[in-house]
Amino acid sequence: MSGGLYLNVAVSGLLTGLIYGLSALGLSVIFGVIRIVNFAHGEMMVLGMFATLVLFRALGIDPLLSLPLVAAALFAFGYLLQDLVVRRVAHLADHMQFLLMASIAVMLISVCLMLFGPDAQNAQVSYGFDSFAIGPLLVDKVRVYAGAAALVVSGLLFAFFHYTPTGKAIRACGDNYTGALVVGLNVRRLYALTFGIGTACLGAAGAIMLLLVDVHPYLGPSYTLLAFIIVIIGGMGSLPGALLGGILIGVSEALAGVILQPSLKSAFSFGLLILVLLVRPQGLLGKVAR
Amino acid sequence: MDRRHLLASGAALGATSTLILPTRLLAAAGPLKVGVILPRSGVQAGIGQDCQRGVDIAAPILKAMGMPDLQILSGDTESKVETARSTAEKLIGEGAQLLIGAFDSGQTTAIAQVAEQKGVPLVINIAAAPQITEQGYKFVFRNFPTAGTILANAFEQQNAIFKQVGDAPKTVVFMHVNDTFGTAMAGGIGKLMPKFNVPYKVVETIPYDPRARDLSVEISKAKASGAEALLCVSRLNDAILLTREMIKQRWTPKAVMSMGPGWYEDQYLKTLGKYSDGPLTFSPWYDPKKKLSQTLVAAMAKSFPGVNLNTNHVFTFEALLVAADAYKRAGSSDPKALAEAIRKTNIADNSSMGPGIMFNAKGQNDKVVDGAVQNVGGKQVVVQPEASAIAKPIWPMPAYDKR
Numbered sequence: 175m176s177g178g179l180y181l182n183v184a185v186s187g188l189l190t191g192l193i194y195g196l197s198a199l200g201l202s203v204i205f206g207v208i209r210i211v212n213f214a215h216g217e218m219m220v221l222g223m224f225a226t227l228v229l230f231r232a233l234g235i236d237p238l239l240s241l242p243l244v245a246a247a248l249f250a251f252g253y254l255l256q257d258l259v260v261r262r263v264a265h266l267a268d269h270m271q272f273l274l275m276a277s278i279a280v281m282l283i284s285v286c287l288m289l290f291g292p293d294a295q296n297a298q299v300s301y302g303f304d305s306f307a308i309g310p311l312l313v314d315k316v317r318v319y320a321g322a323a324a325l326v327v328s329g330l331l332f333a334f335f336h337y338t339p340t341g342k343a344i345r346a347c348g349d350n351y352t353g354a355l356v357v358g359l360n361v362r363r364l365y366a367l368t369f370g371i372g373t374a375c376l377g378a379a380g381a382i383m384l385l386l387v388d389v390h391p392y393l394g395p396s397y398t399l400l401a402f403i404i405v406i407i408g409g410m411g412s413l414p415g416a417l418l419g420g421i422l423i424g425v426s427e428a429l430a431g432v433i434l435q436p437s438l439k440s441a442f443s444f445g446l447l448i449l450v451l452l453v454r455p456q457g458l459l460g461k462v463a464r
Numbered sequence: 465m466d467r468r469h470l471l472a473s474g475a476a477l478g479a480t481s482t483l484i485l486p487t488r489l490l491a492a493a494g495p496l497k498v499g500v501i502l503p504r505s506g507v508q509a510g511i512g513q514d515c516q517r518g519v520d521i522a523a524p525i526l527k528a529m530g531m532p533d534l535q536i537l538s539g540d541t542e543s544k545v546e547t548a549r550s551t552a553e554k555l556i557g558e559g560a561q562l563l564i565g566a567f568d569s570g571q572t573t574a575i576a577q578v579a580e581q582k583g584v585p586l587v588i589n590i591a592a593a594p595q596i597t598e599q600g601y602k603f604v605f606r607n608f609p610t611a612g613t614i615l616a617n618a619f620e621q622q623n624a625i626f627k628q629v630g631d632a633p634k635t636v637v638f639m640h641v642n643d644t645f646g647t648a649m650a651g652g653i654g655k656l657m658p659k660f661n662v663p664y665k666v667v668e669t670i671p672y673d674p675r676a677r678d679l680s681v682e683i684s685k686a687k688a689s690g691a692e693a694l695l696c697v698s699r700l701n702d703a704i705l706l707t708r709e710m711i712k713q714r715w716t717p718k719a720v721m722s723m724g725p726g727w728y729e730d731q732y733l734k735t736l737g738k739y740s741d742g743p744l745t746f747s748p749w750y751d752p753k754k755k756l757s758q759t760l761v762a763a764m765a766k767s768f769p770g771v772n773l774n775t776n777h778v779f780t781f782e783a784l785l786v787a788a789d790a791y792k793r794a795g796s797s798d799p800k801a802l803a804e805a806i807r808k809t810n811i812a813d814n815s816s817m818g819p820g821i822m823f824n825a826k827g828q829n830d831k832v833v834d835g836a837v838q839n840v841g842g843k844q845v846v847v848q849p850e851a852s853a854i855a856k857p858i859w860p861m862p863a864y865d866k867r
Contacts, residue, residue: 292509431681
């Protein structure tokens with residue numbers, strides 16, 4: 175095997191990992207603040223993919239350009255979902271919350287199935303089959319654009335949480351719920367905003383993902399599982415951790431496919447997960463639970 | 465009327481009754497309840513629903529062939545083995561007198577166990593894992609070649625094509641899905657290839673998960689192997705992913721030779737457009753020169769404009785034909801009588817390639833043969849065997865970057 179092969183595969187894995195990281199950010203944002211595990215994570219991303227597909231087919235909007243629209247639509251969906259439904263089970267036991275989110279996942283699959291049918295569908299963009307050639311390196315154009323978009327969205331998210339009053343208030347809610355109430359923060363609104371931001375991340379990830387993967391209603395569960403692996407490796411609730419976890423999974427899966435066997439890629443991710451759980455249960459960038 | 469005339473009239477009446485009675489009895493007994501179990505949802509939903517099209521066009525064609533009515537009870541495996549088993553049990557509980565299904569070898573294996581246990585005949589539409597008809601089952605019948613036959617036919621037809629075009633790849637990379645079907649095919653290749661004296665050598669074997677989200681690594685590895693051609697056993701979504709990656713990684717092998725589903729399917733053709741042309745599929749197919757095939761082509765065009773007739777439709781239709789034909793001859797929906805009638809099936813006027821539908825002692829139609837089909841201009845064109853071919857193969861495959 176040549177060095178060019180490893181380089182190509184590693185770069186491709188890195189770009190794919192960035193997109194995985196962006197999708198996992200949504201899960202991490204919601205858990206980090208509201209402490210609810212979104213078991214409908216993958217299905218919400220699939221909803222974003224279908225929304226992007228509709229915009230592409232009906233109005234000819236490129237998935238990357240429709241990203242803000244889809245993110246906004248998913249933000250509204252998440253905001254209302256939290257405020258009208260999820261909030262009401264937040265005080266219940268974890269398994270009740272799980273049942274609620276799992277039910278939402280099943281409903282989303284059914285709705286997508288009714289609206290779009292079971293077949294895999296895609297948005298065929300003009301640059302869909304192109305690649306950049308730099309010496310021995312051959313990089314898929316779609317992955318480059320998608321990876322760049324994932325970096326931009328992640329950067330905006332970090333900036334929002336660190337430099338805006340609302341972002342800081344949301345982080346305060348995540349750090350100390352009672353304290354946030356005591357200082358007079360509107361926690362209900364901030365929680366709805368957080369859930370909306372989490373689902374907006376999924377909308378953005380869905381718009382980007384449609385460039386790489388054909389969408390069908392049953393795609394969700396595999397991405398939910400993937401997001402769990404990523405955020406557990408990176409650290410539950412840690413935003414940089416989610417991105418790091420995504421990159422680690424993307425690159426290690428790709429290299430494992432070359433060095434070992436492609437069919438062992440998923441096994442390698444789970445192996446990494448077990449290793450992190452044994453050595454550093456809080457995740458690479460996660461905090462120890464108090 | 466004298467005694468001689470009376471006896472002659474009686475004999476004539478008796479003979480007529482023998483012919484008419486089963487139809488009358490069947491009319492009185494009502495339609496045969498057939499449970500059609502397919503992966504209608506889950507990862508194989510697209511293919512399961514494609515098989516259903518073979519069911520949707522069947523009723524008027526079977527009626528025109530003089531077959532009795534069938535009442536279809538639909539079942540969904542959700543593309544899962546455990547659901548396939550419970551669906552078979554449920555349909556039998558609901559009164560299914562015969563089962564048909566289920567496209568996937570793993571799911572079909574589970575249904576076959578239930579059918580045998582309950583003593584209800586199962587007519588397999590599509591499933592190639594050899595072991596299904598090697599268990600000594602009495603109620604399981606398959607009008608579809610086993611993995612071994614598919615491979616044997618594929619190697620024969622590949623050699624015929626190489627001879628026809630005066631060229632052959634010296635090396636191939638073999639990529640296959642690691643599910644029941646793909647693994648059975650991979651095992652068969654190792655055993656059968658030496659017997660057929662193929663001119664190429666397998667330089668690398670790459671198994672992969674059919675549910676993989678991304679196959680870029682697999683194609684990078686295949687390209688790096690330096691192989692002249694790609695030999696593969698895949699499903700639909702992964703065939704599309706593999707093709708996309710070949711284009712992006714600027715690799716056009718001399719030929720893509722598939723020995724499974726995916727590459728010939730309408731969704732593949734529609735999704736990839738001009739990039740779908742070129743792959744050769746060695747697969748059970750319909751004989752375009754047979755009369756029933758032409759009837760099926762016309763029925764598909766009428767019911768599903770834009771959908772080309774394919775293996776999924778033909779073999780699902782033929783499974784229904786076997787069921788209706790057996791019901792007609794058995795004159796009863798008794799499972800044992802139906803199974804006995806299926807065992808004696810002899811349908812020459814069929815659609816798939818080969819001499820017709822008949823089953824050996826194991827319940828396997830060992831006469832059904834594959835065809836070599838090439839995608840040309842968004843259509844599937846039979847290029848081998850010569851008796852069924854309607855065009856010559858295009859060789860080598862046109863480069864992806866020159867389309």
